[in-house]
Amino acid sequence: MSKPKAIIIGAGIAGIASAIRLSLKGYEVDVFEANSKPGGKLTEIKMNGFRFDAGPSLFTMPQYVDELFKLAGKNPEDYFEYLKLKEICRYFYEDGLRLNARADLDEFAKEIEEKTDSTAKEVERYLNKSKTIYEVTHRVFLERSLHKIKSYLHWDTLKSIFRFGQIDAFRTQAKANRSFFKDDRIAQLFNRYATYNGSDPYQAPATLNIIPHFEYHYGAFLPTNGMYSIVTALVKLAEELGIRFHYNQKVEEIIYSNGLKPEVQGVKVNDKNYKADVVVSNLDIWFTYKNLLKNIAQPKKLLNQERSSSALIFYWGMDGNYSDMGLHNIFFAEDYQKEFNAIWKEKTISIDPTVYVNISCKHIRADAPTDSENWFVMINVPANNGQNWDVLIKEARTNIIKKISRILNRNIEKDIICEQILDPRSIESKTGSYQGSLYGNSSNNQFSAFLRHPNFSSKVKNLYFCGGSVHPGGGIPLALLSARIIDDGISSVVH
Secondary structure, eight states: OOOOEEEEEOOBHHHHHHHHHHHHTTOEEEEEOSSSSSBTTSOEEEETTEEEEOSOOOBOOTHHHHHHHHHTTOOGGGTOOEEEOSEEEEEEOTTSOEEEEESSHHHHHHHHHHHSSSOHHHHHHHHHHHHHHHHHHIIIIISSOSSSGGGGSSHHHHHHHHTGGGGOTTSBHHHHHHHHOSSHHHHHHHHGGGGGGTOOTTTSBGGGGGHHHIIIIIOOEEETTOTHHHHHHHHHHHHHTTOEEETTOOEEEEEEOOSSSOBEEEEEETTEEEEOSEEEEOSOHHHIIIIIOTTOOOOHHHHTSOBOOEEEEEEEEEESOOTTOOSEEEEOOSSHHHHHHHHHTSOSOOSSOOEEEEOGGGTOGGGSOTTEEEEEEEEEEOOOSSOOHHHHHHHHHHHHHHHHHHHHTSOOGGGEEEEEEEOHHHHHHHHOOGGGOSSSBOOOSTTHHHHSBOSBOSSSBTEEEOSTTBTTOSSHHHHHHHHHHHHHHSOOOOO
């Protein structure tokens, strides 16, 4: 008897994870990817002897990657290695303050107390609150579907519902953080975690204060061969399981039966139909409905929700070494609220943006030639609504160079050897993310967790959705959890 077939649309991290999980359930799996290589946003760029991780640059919750190898009966270390960082991030402020966020919490809290008006006790109290939010929410909101009755029939779900008031959903993240810290600069430091899912701390609920717990409790990590090695390791596992990847193959349509209860039948690629018993779309939910599902009523309210922010990224090959910078670096805006108002209200870029610089060669020396560094330089920007990006990019580049040069007291522009740029337009065209938004819909709403699209279709049987644009949200850990939630909802065919 032949195996049932599953087709995955898109080889992003969630699509690859779904393919592995379905293969282990006994399905014959094919993955169709529009690009020439896997990874989606988690990809890499090579130029002039430099290598850059082009998308996500922070690795947290590595257990969700390890889990996939263990499910297959493999040792993750045979495929993929990573190290736990002793230093999470270096923070630079316009007033001269510099903070080194070490993984050792006592050291970090002590430095904050020594250099600012905030205390170690404030940091401890804040991170305990972050832990509480995680404990209340992670099983219910992150690891299960919010759209199925059975998810609410667990004792831990009921306990979480009774503790709902503890997740701080009714005030903004910025307001909560001001109440925790005497020093506005430390509140600003923790406000930045809203950007981890493309949101605005002055609008988003303080529930987002769950995010620091991922870094400061579980740790921040770096794959020893760079972030893209997460993709190559998982693809290797998938191919060993017999999963077939079809690159440069753009899915044109999801095919389903007619009638009162439509059932998925497969996909159309280059005018050819491929049959499947299960289809999982890793494509942005907006494009899945608009381009692939013909004659299916669209959830207009959901699709019309505000999108998350996007990014403007400069990949710079730099001549020389910068000893005062680490792997992860943040150069803060002087007026943080003004920066977010520019992004969210004016739909433009602040003249004083917060700049994130990732330099992977600080740990992975082969990522840059000798006496050189590979700078991934990113600022948060609005989703693409037809702005004049060519003008905005030119202005932003000038302002970024001035800002970093001013804070480091060093002219960085003369050190730029080579450059590539990624902006909201190219993010949309390369990754299929509507308007170039990095995380699907924004979380600038206290009920945003409930407003994401479910991981299954209520209209077409055996059609599922994974990735950052659906429940539970964006970023590597949540994208991997979306694949796990689908896995929990599909019956195994292994006998």
